[in-house]
Amino acid sequence: MHPLPTAHETAHAQALLHYIDQSPSPWHAVDTTKTHLEAAGYLPLAERDLWKISPGARHYVIRGDSSIIAFRQGTLPPSEAGFRILGAHTDSPGLRIKPHGHLREGRLVRLGVEVYGGPILASFSDRDLSLAGRVSIKGERGIESRLVRFESPLLRLPNLAIHMNRSVNEEGLKFNKQTELPLILGQMLPEAPSQTLLYDLIAERLKVESSSILSLELNVHETQPGTLWGAHSEFLASRQIDNLSSCHAALSALLSGAESPMTQVIALFDHEEIGSESHQGAQGSFLSDVLSRLAGGDTENERRALARTLLVSADAAHAFHPSFSSAYEPLHHVQINEGPALKINANQRYAT
Known part of the structure; x- marks a missing residue:
C-alpha cells in the first residue's frame, strides 16, 4: 500500500492549489508571484534603470507584465560560482477573447474566441467559465495597464443535446472554431446594443468609463477551484497545472533556499505554448539580458559565469493513464506521486 500523504505534502499541495486559483491568466500569475516575492523581501528592478547589485541582494524584474525573473545574488561573483537557474512558463493552453468578439443571435450574445496553444476544446464544454487578463485604458497620464478578473461564472459553452448529436459518443465531441466555439455571454433586449456588453462589464469592475478601454487581452478560465481528491486525497x-505547477515549485524553491555562493535564479516565461518566440518568451533576450547584467556586463566574466551554470527547464510530464496504456512507452511510465520525472529527447528538442 502506498504511504498516505504527510501533513507537509498536503500543505504544499494546498499551497499550489491556492497559487493556481490566484493566477487565472499569465498576467495574474506574474502578479501572484510578485506578491510572494515582495512578502519575502524581494525588491523590484526596472530594465531601463541602472542596476547596482550587492552580494545576497534579492530582486525581481518583469517584462511585458507576463514574464518575471527573480534572483538571490550569490556571495561570490557569478564569474566565480555561476548561476543556478530554474525555468518554467506562466501561460497555459486555452481560449482567448477576440478583440471584436461580440456575436449576436436574436437576444443571445456570444464572444468569439481564438485558440491559444493546444487545448482539448471539448474540456471547455458545460463548464463554469469566466474571464481574466489585462486591459489597456486611457488614463490621465497616458495608457495604463490594469488587471481584471471575474471570479463568478460569466461564460458557457453549452453542449449540443444528445438528441441532436447521436454520434457524439462514437465520433467524439467536436467544435467548429469559428461557428460553434464562441461562448455565450448573456441575453439582451432586441433594441439594446450588444457590442458594448463586455466593455461595460469590465468598466464596472475597474470603475472606469467604458469609452476609456483601448484594448483587451482576456483569458478564458474555469471558475471551479482546484481540489485534492482520491481515497486518501492523494x-x-x-x-x-501546465505549467503553474512548475512556477510554484520554482518560487517555493527560491523562497526556501539558503544563501549560497551561486546566484539563484527563477525565470518564468510567457508564450511557451505558442513557441516562446516573443520579446518576453524563453527564446527572447529576457534571461540573457538579466544574466549579462548580473555577471557585470563584461563578456569575459559572463562567459565564465555561464560555464559554471546549471539550468533546469521545468514543465509538466504525462503520468501513466491505465485506460490508455498504448499511448505510453512501455518501459518509461511516469508514475504519480513517485517524484520528479526527468525527460530527455534523442533529437535534442528538450531536456526537461
Whole structure:
C-alpha cells in the first residue's frame, strides 16, 4: 500500500492549489508571484534603470507584465560560482477573447474566441467559465495597464443535446472554431446594443468609463477551484497545472533556499505554448539580458559565469493513464506521486 500523504505534502499541495486559483491568466500569475516575492523581501528592478547589485541582494524584474525573473545574488561573483537557474512558463493552453468578439443571435450574445496553444476544446464544454487578463485604458497620464478578473461564472459553452448529436459518443465531441466555439455571454433586449456588453462589464469592475478601454487581452478560465481528491486525497485536480505547477515549485524553491555562493535564479516565461518566440518568451533576450547584467556586463566574466551554470527547464510530464496504456512507452511510465520525472529527447528538442 502506498504511504498516505504527510501533513507537509498536503500543505504544499494546498499551497499550489491556492497559487493556481490566484493566477487565472499569465498576467495574474506574474502578479501572484510578485506578491510572494515582495512578502519575502524581494525588491523590484526596472530594465531601463541602472542596476547596482550587492552580494545576497534579492530582486525581481518583469517584462511585458507576463514574464518575471527573480534572483538571490550569490556571495561570490557569478564569474566565480555561476548561476543556478530554474525555468518554467506562466501561460497555459486555452481560449482567448477576440478583440471584436461580440456575436449576436436574436437576444443571445456570444464572444468569439481564438485558440491559444493546444487545448482539448471539448474540456471547455458545460463548464463554469469566466474571464481574466489585462486591459489597456486611457488614463490621465497616458495608457495604463490594469488587471481584471471575474471570479463568478460569466461564460458557457453549452453542449449540443444528445438528441441532436447521436454520434457524439462514437465520433467524439467536436467544435467548429469559428461557428460553434464562441461562448455565450448573456441575453439582451432586441433594441439594446450588444457590442458594448463586455466593455461595460469590465468598466464596472475597474470603475472606469467604458469609452476609456483601448484594448483587451482576456483569458478564458474555469471558475471551479482546484481540489485534492482520491481515497486518501492523494491526487490533485486543477486548471493550468501546465505549467503553474512548475512556477510554484520554482518560487517555493527560491523562497526556501539558503544563501549560497551561486546566484539563484527563477525565470518564468510567457508564450511557451505558442513557441516562446516573443520579446518576453524563453527564446527572447529576457534571461540573457538579466544574466549579462548580473555577471557585470563584461563578456569575459559572463562567459565564465555561464560555464559554471546549471539550468533546469521545468514543465509538466504525462503520468501513466491505465485506460490508455498504448499511448505510453512501455518501459518509461511516469508514475504519480513517485517524484520528479526527468525527460530527455534523442533529437535534442528538450531536456526537461
